[in-house]
Amino acid sequence: MNEIAIDVSDVRKTFDGKDFVLNGMSLQIPKGEITVIIGFSGTGKSVLLKHILGLLKPTSGSIKVFGQEITTMTADQLTKFRQRYGMLFQYAALFDDMTALENVLFPLREHRRELPRSQMVEIAMRRLHDAGLDEKHYGKIPSEMSGGMRKRVGLARALALDPEILIYDEPTTGLDPVLTEMVDNLIASTHNLKKGTTSIVVSHDLYAAFRIADNVAMLDAGKLLLFGTPEDFLHSDIELVKRFVAKGVHRKIESQAHEKIEVSRE
Amino acid sequence: MSYLEARTRFNQVFDLAFIWLFARLRVFVNQVGEITGFASKSIRLIFRQPLRIQELISHMEFVGNQSVTIICLSAVFTGMALAFQLFLGFKQLNASGMVGSIVALAIFRELGPVLTGLIVAARAGGAMAARLGTMRVTEQIDALEVMGVDPLQYLVSPRILASVLVMPLLCGVFDFISMIGSWMICIHLLEMDEAQYWERINVWIKPSDIFQGLFKAALFGLFFSIICTHRGYNTKGGAAGVGSSTNRGVVLSMVMIIIIDFFATNIIKIFLDWKEVLLR
Numbered sequence: 241m242n243e244i245a246i247d248v249s250d251v252r253k254t255f256d257g258k259d260f261v262l263n264g265m266s267l268q269i270p271k272g273e274i275t276v277i278i279g280f281s282g283t284g285k286s287v288l289l290k291h292i293l294g295l296l297k298p299t300s301g302s303i304k305v306f307g308q309e310i311t312t313m314t315a316d317q318l319t320k321f322r323q324r325y326g327m328l329f330q331y332a333a334l335f336d337d338m339t340a341l342e343n344v345l346f347p348l349r350e351h352r353r354e355l356p357r358s359q360m361v362e363i364a365m366r367r368l369h370d371a372g373l374d375e376k377h378y379g380k381i382p383s384e385m386s387g388g389m390r391k392r393v394g395l396a397r398a399l400a401l402d403p404e405i406l407i408y409d410e411p412t413t414g415l416d417p418v419l420t421e422m423v424d425n426l427i428a429s430t431h432n433l434k435k436g437t438t439s440i441v442v443s444h445d446l447y448a449a450f451r452i453a454d455n456v457a458m459l460d461a462g463k464l465l466l467f468g469t470p471e472d473f474l475h476s477d478i479e480l481v482k483r484f485v486a487k488g489v490h491r492k493i494e495s496q497a498h499e500k501i502e503v504s505r506e
Numbered sequence: 507m508s509y510l511e512a513r514t515r516f517n518q519v520f521d522l523a524f525i526w527l528f529a530r531l532r533v534f535v536n537q538v539g540e541i542t543g544f545a546s547k548s549i550r551l552i553f554r555q556p557l558r559i560q561e562l563i564s565h566m567e568f569v570g571n572q573s574v575t576i577i578c579l580s581a582v583f584t585g586m587a588l589a590f591q592l593f594l595g596f597k598q599l600n601a602s603g604m605v606g607s608i609v610a611l612a613i614f615r616e617l618g619p620v621l622t623g624l625i626v627a628a629r630a631g632g633a634m635a636a637r638l639g640t641m642r643v644t645e646q647i648d649a650l651e652v653m654g655v656d657p658l659q660y661l662v663s664p665r666i667l668a669s670v671l672v673m674p675l676l677c678g679v680f681d682f683i684s685m686i687g688s689w690m691i692c693i694h695l696l697e698m699d700e701a702q703y704w705e706r707i708n709v710w711i712k713p714s715d716i717f718q719g720l721f722k723a724a725l726f727g728l729f730f731s732i733i734c735t736h737r738g739y740n741t742k743g744g745a746a747g748v749g750s751s752t753n754r755g756v757v758l759s760m761v762m763i764i765i766i767d768f769f770a771t772n773i774i775k776i777f778l779d780w781k782e783v784l785l786r
């Protein structure tokens with residue numbers, strides 16, 4: 241196996257002192273690969289993400305990112321550390337009073353103060369181009385954009401600071417099949433564009449997971465249920481995994497009927 | 507029902523009432539503690555690098571611009587109405603010459619800061635709660651945090667500082683415009699003697715009357731901006747949540763302004779008396 245980017249070990253988290261949302265979670269995310277995290281609703285996927293981002297502190301356990309323990313960092317250290325992450329939110333979470341270009345400029349203005357303005361704009365435009373946004377949309381504010389365009393801008397913003405870890409929280413939930421495929425392709429192409437980037441995708445969508453993932457991690461009840469390649473999942477004997485896979489296959493047939501989407505990764 | 511039964515029943519009811527009251531009190535104390543923490547963190551962050559000068563200026567412009575027209579309008583009518591009412595009353599005492607100075611006193615000390623506070627809390631405070639609430643429910647605040655930008659420092663601190671700085675200016679505008687209103691009524695409608703009008707004001711009004719009003723305005727700015735940003739920042743529950751945060755932020759701000767005004771007035775009075783004793 242590759243080098244480990246994120247090492248979550250025996251993390252437990254409770255909000256109210258009784259129910260453990262994360263209950264002995266251990267997960268190692270390899271560097272430079274796409275890892276898709278799946279699981280039924282309410283199994284703690286988002287909570288795990290927030291721990292990896294340092295937005296939540298675990299009740300017990302340790303989380304190492306590139307060998308550095310982040311659970312004991314001070315707020316200031318975390319703020320600095322987070323520049324190594326890029327995150328695409330489910331609804332993009334663009335700043336709604338800024339244009340597409342200004343949104344992508346924002347992290348640069350915050351963290352690359354030493355750069356001259358012209359160079360920042362140049363970087364921002366390159367990122368928007370990489371994310372596949374047509375140049376005529378750069379001056380639009382989010383309310384003038386379609387859902388797909390917002391996703392692209394959100395991705396460009398996440399890429400602005402050359403993050404080492406890219407995180408997608410449910411990037412395709414609630415999108416139609418065409419847009420879902422577009423976003424999946426965007427994730428894969430973004431990943432291939434910058435070698436060495438670690439991508440983490442939280443998804444409900446097993447079909448997408450199989451299309452883009454190097455590794456799939458399935459969570460259940462605050463624990464890791466199974467970690468492996470997509471093939472491992474197809475041949476797994478675990479009842480819950482079988483059920484999840486059955487749903488994914490169902491979804492695959494459905495979308496093939498509608499859209500004739502290719503199943504292969506290319 | 508025997509006496510004993512009645513007494514037991516009374517005790518039970520009393521206990522329940524006590525428990526209820528205690529629970530409410532605890533919630534209240536918790537909330538006050540929470541909002542104090544929020545405020546002190548945000549205020550400390552004002553002075554932290556990077557200084558948010560650009561945000562500060564844009565919020566000052568926002569708070570000021572949003573409110574200055576409506577402040578002028580309210581001020582001129584408040585001045586006129588007050589002058590007219592006082593004239594009707596004072597005429598019966600043959601003291602109509604006092605109208606100008608009493609209007610000035612009432613406005614500089616009380617009505618100027620309080621009305622300015624209420625108006626600006628409703629307009630700018632409401633806008634702050636709505637803006638932060640929207641940013642919260644659309645995950646823009648989470649996005650800031652993930653990008654390594656402290657949302658309190660970026661969103662909340664400049665709004666608080668801007669409110670504290672702009673409120674005295676707006677209050678000054680209110681004072682000035684309302685005096686013009688009063689002057690129009692006294693001199694042009696009631697045909698009082700203009701020289702006497704100004705002289706009385708000059709004799710009766712001390713600089714401390716004006717300054718205590720401006721100070722209170724700044725204090726109100728501090729309170730409504732903290733309350734409204736706090737409500738907005740902690741919004742839950744989608745678009746409906748934004749509406750209710752805005753509503754509750756504005757209402758709480760207005761009530762607090764009126765309550766704080768009473769205490770601030772008393773404290774200022776004690777302070778001024780004490781200063782006088784020391785200077786004597």
Ligand SMILES: Nc1ncnc2c1ncn2[C@@H]1O[C@H](COP(=O)(O)OP(=O)(O)OP(=O)(O)O)[C@@H](O)[C@H]1O
Pocket residue numbers: 255261279280281282283284285286287288
């Ligand atoms: N801030 C919080 N305070 C209290 N409980 C929380 C908090 N955040 C999450 N939880 C609880 O943790 C559990 C797991 O939530 P989480 O959002 O991680 O689920 P999820 O796997 O992301 O589900 P979904 O697929 O629906 O997004 C839920 O029961 C939720 O109620």
Ligand SMILES: [Mg+2]
Pocket residue numbers: 285286287
């Ligand atoms: Mg979730």
